[in-house]
Amino acid sequence: MQQSVETRSTIDDAVAHEQRVYESSNPTSGRKFEAAKEVLPGGNTRGSLFFGPFPLFFSSARSSKVIDADGHEYSDFGNDLTAALFGHSNEAILSALKAGLDNRMSYGGTHDHEVAYAREICHRFRSIERVRFLTSGTEANLAAIQLPKAETERRLVLGFFGGYHGNTLNWLEPESEMNVDRADVRLARFNHIETVEQIVRKEGKDIAAILVEPIMGSAGGFMADTTFLSRLRSICDETGALLIFDEVQTARFAVGGYQSVIGVYPDLTTLGKFFGGGLNFGALCGPARHMDRLGPGHERMLSHGGTFSNNVLTMIAGHAALKKVFVQENVDRLNARSNELRSALQRQANSRGVPLQLGSFGSLISTHFQADLPQGSEDVKIPLIFRKLFQLFLINNGIFITRRGQLTVSMANTEDEFSALENAFGIFLGQYGDLTDDFD
Numbered sequence: 001m002q003q004s005v006e007t008r009s010t011i012d013d014a015v016a017h018e019q020r021v022y023e024s025s026n027p028t029s030g031r032k033f034e035a036a037k038e039v040l041p042g043g044n045t046r047g048s049l050f051f052g053p054f055p056l057f058f059s060s061a062r063s064s065k066v067i068d069a070d071g072h073e074y075s076d077f078g079n080d081l082t083a084a085l086f087g088h089s090n091e092a093i094l095s096a097l098k099a100g101l102d103n104r105m106s107y108g109g110t111h112d113h114e115v116a117y118a119r120e121i122c123h124r125f126r127s128i129e130r131v132r133f134l135t136s137g138t139e140a141n142l143a144a145i146q147l148p149k150a151e152t153e154r155r156l157v158l159g160f161f162g163g164y165h166g167n168t169l170n171w172l173e174p175e176s177e178m179n180v181d182r183a184d185v186r187l188a189r190f191n192h193i194e195t196v197e198q199i200v201r202k203e204g205k206d207i208a209a210i211l212v213e214p215i216m217g218s219a220g221g222f223m224a225d226t227t228f229l230s231r232l233r234s235i236c237d238e239t240g241a242l243l244i245f246d247e248v249q250t251a252r253f254a255v256g257g258y259q260s261v262i263g264v265y266p267d268l269t270t271l272g273k274f275f276g277g278g279l280n281f282g283a284l285c286g287p288a289r290h291m292d293r294l295g296p297g298h299e300r301m302l303s304h305g306g307t308f309s310n311n312v313l314t315m316i317a318g319h320a321a322l323k324k325v326f327v328q329e330n331v332d333r334l335n336a337r338s339n340e341l342r343s344a345l346q347r348q349a350n351s352r353g354v355p356l357q358l359g360s361f362g363s364l365i366s367t368h369f370q371a372d373l374p375q376g377s378e379d380v381k382i383p384l385i386f387r388k389l390f391q392l393f394l395i396n397n398g399i400f401i402t403r404r405g406q407l408t409v410s411m412a413n414t415e416d417e418f419s420a421l422e423n424a425f426g427i428f429l430g431q432y433g434d435l436t437d438d439f440d
């Protein structure tokens with residue numbers, strides 16, 4: 001671990017320096033990565049966790065700490081790209097799981113846990129009367145766009161440049177051949193309602209659904225104007241399309257989802273990540289009038305299975321997480337503490353004259369080292385290499401974040417960790433803040 005205060009002359013020098021420190025501190029992760037390439041494509045299973053020169057290999061995680069293969073302990077502000085909202089191995093969730101493990105690895109049948117868990121979700125979300133459990137956010141969004149197509153007998157889905165709804169609905173890379181239904185997707189600019197209206201004017205009668213993250217997560221924490229989301233709501237009401245909120249990330253902001261914060265309600269909601277209490281999870285949710293089409297007994301039933309969709313351990317972990325940990329008091333405390341962190345970081349940047357815009361909301365803090373707050377991916381000016389510098393610097397100083405540059409705060413992060421992060425952030429600004437001049 002290092003804390004040099006020397007000023008580097010160019011971004012390339014700075015990155016080269018941090019990378020040398022990183023490589024020499026993490027020989028075991030480096031070796032393991034080389035070995036992983038023999039059996040995993042590019043040594044990797046989950047693209048969003050990869051970062052060069054090689055990712056850290058973790059050996060354990062507890063509460064707010066992750067430990068890597070070289071024995072370094074990090075304060076975790078990556079928090080599994082938002083899935084570890086409760087930190088790692090939360091005691092309340094773990095003890096429910098341990099009790100469940102005794103005789104319930106799998107039933108291969110219907111059980112009470114799925115009903116209890118669904119009931120709790122319905123109770124919390126005003127727009128939800130039925131829940132279809134699935135195994136990932138990707139799967140939830142795939143189902144979410146098929147249901148309106150069947151309901152409306154239309155073929156198009158309207159989404160947004162920079163939207164990320166899973167590995168086959170990745171509109172950060174709209175041209176990717178991994179994406180499904182490319183010919184039937186229309187993309188507008190986030191927060192630019194006129195681009196939506198343009199598409200609707202031309203093809204409105206063919207649009208089955210509008211799919212949107214109410215705060216764009218993976219792209220950089222862009223907040224939607226509430227008026228923008230309200231207008232999407234009214235466009236759907238006018239045209240008969242269904243509005244889908246992808247709340248896989250944003251549901252963390254309130255027990256009734258971010259929709260309850262802004263007071264704009266979708267037809268369908270997708271959930272994922274932390275809702276599984278740390279296990280694989282996805283869910284498509286909505287009112288009975290749409291969702292019941294997925295159920296046996298419906299005269300035009302959309303047949304839809306999934307071996308692990310009602311996995312008993314996921315249902316137990318998710319239900320325990322909601323009942324015991326994801327309660328409004330804890331959510332409020334997390335958002336308030338994260339907002340203090342947000343203000344402290346901003347003050348540091350302002351006092352040093354380093355441009356910084358902090359995106360997203362509450363416990364998700366996206367860092368944009370530029371003068372204007374981006375409204376969508378097209379407004380981001382800072383190049384990826386600066387994110388690399390920021391990430392490697394923090395890792396070299398005992399704080400783990402992902403390459404995305406987002407500080408993801410969990411309920412387990414401690415006051416000491418907030419102080420350490422603020423301190424490291426100040427050193428980073430002092431050492432490298434001037435480099436942002438090159439990008440404005």
Ligand SMILES: Cc1ncc(COP(=O)(O)O)c(C=O)c1O
Binds near residue numbers: 164218247272
């Ligand atoms: C907003 C959003 N939707 C959907 C997904 C996909 O979820 P999963 O990775 O569980 O398939 C993600 C994952 O990052 C996400 O952030």
